[in-house]
Amino acid sequence: MKKSILASLILVPTLILGACSAGEDKENANDAGNDNKEVYKVGIDTTYPPFEYEKDNKYVGIDVDLINAIAEDQGFEVKLEAMDFKGIIPALQANQLDIAMGGMSITEDRKKVVDFSDPYFDAGITLVVNEKNNDVVKPEDLKGKKVAVKKGTSGANYAQSIEKEVGFETVLFDDSPSMFLEVKNGNADALFEDYPVISYAIAQQDLGLKVVGERLNEDQYGIGVLKGEEQELLEKINKGLENLKESGEYQEILDTYLAE
Structure with a gap:
C-alpha cells in the first residue's frame, strides 16, 4: 500500500474527492483505525438464499460466512455491498468493488474479465x-x-x-x-x-x-476479483479457503445452511 502517497493526499481534500476509488477506500479505512488491516469491498446479492440474504437486519448466508472466515484467516477485513447480481461484475470493473460473490458460477465468459478463486461449491x-x-x-x-x-x-x-x-x-x-x-x-x-x-x-x-429432472450442468461457484489486477488478494482467498477446508470450518458453514 502506498502510505506515503496517501499521507500527502490527505492534506489536499479536493484531490481525494476527485480521485476516489475502491483501492483508496481500502487505504482510507486502514488509516481510520482498523489495526492496519486492509479492507476489501465485497459485492453480494441479498436475494439469493442460502448463499446471501438479509435476516434481522444483518447479511447472512454461506457466502457471507465464508468470506468473513477467509478474511479472519488471512488477516484482512471486508465490507459487504448489496446490489443486483447483474451489477456485481460491472462494479468490479469500475473499481467500486474488490471482490465479487453472489453464488457466481465460473464460466468462460466471466473469465474474460474476472479471475476466479478455486471452486468452493458444486451447484448445477x-x-x-x-x-x-x-x-x-x-x-x-x-x-x-x-x-x-x-x-x-x-x-x-x-x-x-x-x-x-x-x-x-x-x-x-x-x-x-x-x-x-x-x-x-x-x-x-x-x-x-x-x-x-x-x-x-x-x-x-x-x-x-x-x-x-436431473441437474442440467455441472456449474461450480467461485470468488472473483478483477482480471490481472488482484493476484495477491486472489492468493489470500485461495489460501484462506484451503485452510477452512482443512480445519473443517468450511463444512460447518455449509451445514449451518444446508443440513437437513
Missing part, C-alpha cells in the same frame, strides 16, 4: 415448474412455452443457449422472488435456477414449485 442448473404441472419434466418439453429466468445468472445463460433449439420464450427478471412468483401464478411455465438455491427456497417457503 435445474428445471423448476409449478407443483401442479406434470407435463414438463425436461427442457425439451418447453416447446412453445414461456420460461422465467433471473438476469445475469447461469440459469438465464442456459435458457438463452437452448431457447431457439427447443422453441420457448425467455422472460427476464431482476430478482429471484419475482421469477418464482411468475411460475407459481402460471404466467410462466418453468424457470431455470441453481439447484441448491431453489431446493433451499422450496424447503423454507410454500413457493408452489417443484424441481424436475
Whole structure:
C-alpha cells in the first residue's frame, strides 16, 4: 500500500474527492483505525438464499460466512455491498468493488474479465415448474412455452443457449422472488435456477414449485476479483479457503445452511 502517497493526499481534500476509488477506500479505512488491516469491498446479492440474504437486519448466508472466515484467516477485513447480481461484475470493473460473490458460477465468459478463486461449491442448473404441472419434466418439453429466468445468472445463460433449439420464450427478471412468483401464478411455465438455491427456497417457503429432472450442468461457484489486477488478494482467498477446508470450518458453514 502506498502510505506515503496517501499521507500527502490527505492534506489536499479536493484531490481525494476527485480521485476516489475502491483501492483508496481500502487505504482510507486502514488509516481510520482498523489495526492496519486492509479492507476489501465485497459485492453480494441479498436475494439469493442460502448463499446471501438479509435476516434481522444483518447479511447472512454461506457466502457471507465464508468470506468473513477467509478474511479472519488471512488477516484482512471486508465490507459487504448489496446490489443486483447483474451489477456485481460491472462494479468490479469500475473499481467500486474488490471482490465479487453472489453464488457466481465460473464460466468462460466471466473469465474474460474476472479471475476466479478455486471452486468452493458444486451447484448445477435445474428445471423448476409449478407443483401442479406434470407435463414438463425436461427442457425439451418447453416447446412453445414461456420460461422465467433471473438476469445475469447461469440459469438465464442456459435458457438463452437452448431457447431457439427447443422453441420457448425467455422472460427476464431482476430478482429471484419475482421469477418464482411468475411460475407459481402460471404466467410462466418453468424457470431455470441453481439447484441448491431453489431446493433451499422450496424447503423454507410454500413457493408452489417443484424441481424436475436431473441437474442440467455441472456449474461450480467461485470468488472473483478483477482480471490481472488482484493476484495477491486472489492468493489470500485461495489460501484462506484451503485452510477452512482443512480445519473443517468450511463444512460447518455449509451445514449451518444446508443440513437437513
